[in-house]
Amino acid sequence: MHTIWSSSPTKCEQMRHRARNAPGWDSQHTPAIQAKPRQAPSVSWAYRVEHPELGKVINALSRPEYDLLFVALFHPTLFDLHDQFAFDVLPGVHPLHGHPDLIGTITPSHRGTLAIARDLGVMSSHPKTFMPSAIDPDEGHWVARPLLGDFMLFLFDDQGPYCLHFDIKHEEGAHDKPGPEVVASRQGDRSKKNASAKLRIKAQYLAEIGIRVVYLHPGQVDLEVARNLRFLFAWMVRASTLKPDQQDQLIELFQRGIEDGTPPAMVISTCAARFGWSPEEGRRVLFQAIWTKRLRVDLFDAILIDQPLYPETRDVIGEYAHWFVR
Structure with a gap:
């Protein structure tokens, strides 16, 4: 189904x-x-x-x-x-x-x-x-x-x-x-x-x-999952000031970083130097993309932007799916 x-x-x-x-x-x-x-x-x-x-x-x-x-x-x-x-x-x-x-x-x-x-x-x-x-x-x-x-x-x-x-x-x-x-x-x-x-x-x-x-x-609930979700949601209160196409470009770079092991902080600093995007907006786009599942990362592990993010191996919603059955 x-x-x-x-x-x-x-x-x-x-x-x-x-x-x-x-x-x-x-x-x-x-x-x-x-x-x-x-x-x-x-x-x-x-x-x-x-x-x-x-x-x-x-x-x-x-x-x-x-x-x-x-x-x-x-x-x-x-x-x-x-x-x-x-x-x-x-x-x-x-x-x-x-x-x-x-x-x-x-x-x-x-x-x-x-x-x-x-x-x-x-x-x-x-x-x-x-x-x-x-x-x-x-x-x-x-x-x-x-x-x-x-x-x-x-x-x-x-x-x-x-x-x-x-x-x-x-x-x-x-x-x-x-x-x-x-x-x-x-x-x-x-x-x-x-x-x-x-x-x-x-x-x-x-x-x-x-x-x-x-x-x-x-x-x-896994303690790391609880901490990560609390942290990510705090970044959802205010929308990013970057244009949608700029956000898409940044998310694509974050996705490449997940695949090749580049820490998000390095992606953010590179974009700040090249495009003038503020580091805070870079972090906002990153964390909002993870919350909205545009970026699928391992939420059972700590989210540290100066360390590589691991690809998702366990889906949080799938892990707790039995909670949401009608």
Whole structure:
């Protein structure tokens, strides 16, 4: 079967743009929690990642989320991502409901987390907030609060668009355990019971709309790959000032260097002397070409521009392909 991500980078970019800007589909999303003071958990690091192509800032609320986020962003068929999203308390529709590529297809709906919690017998574990009465602060009622998810990925394959949920924790086996915001002294039986119940509610919710949950932790990604992807993406924020034909020429020279063992720094310094192209722009073109896969190099090895770059022998997306299966 044809593999979408084996298509040319240009074709994948065109397909991403088409899927993301499909008429009649509203992809607007506001994160339930942002990586800002008084919002992000104070017990862990929080990160804001600006994504130029998606036109948004993505919030990662822990270092594991931050590291694994870049593997998701590197996937060539990712056309949108909802970060720190809220599960609907009441019945609702699939996130891709109304997408024109699914016209004629019945997208499933869900019952909402309240109904699911009731049927699972775990209503006491559903998040809630006490709303005091405006007349008497001692009186009031409980209001359900939404459960939250880490990253909802929007991708496409030969069958069309689909979604995945990346559920990320700091270590293997922690997905049904209380999070770091629950201090050790309070991680008793009740906290563990609530965490397990929430996992079951979210799993059932996503099962009802046919979205696969991918349970991840940092130990599942190669450390060098994680470092390289973080580094490369930082160069994607600003477009190169070189003209397209100049970039093509430079990329061709980098490709020759990969083949004959010439370090990128030597190519950059030669072009700076010959054409007057700034070294910074040379580095930008290099790193952007690697991120967009116009240059295929070994991302399981450190990227050092004063050393030869090795040709790709293991494709990162192929290595983690099982994460992205619908």
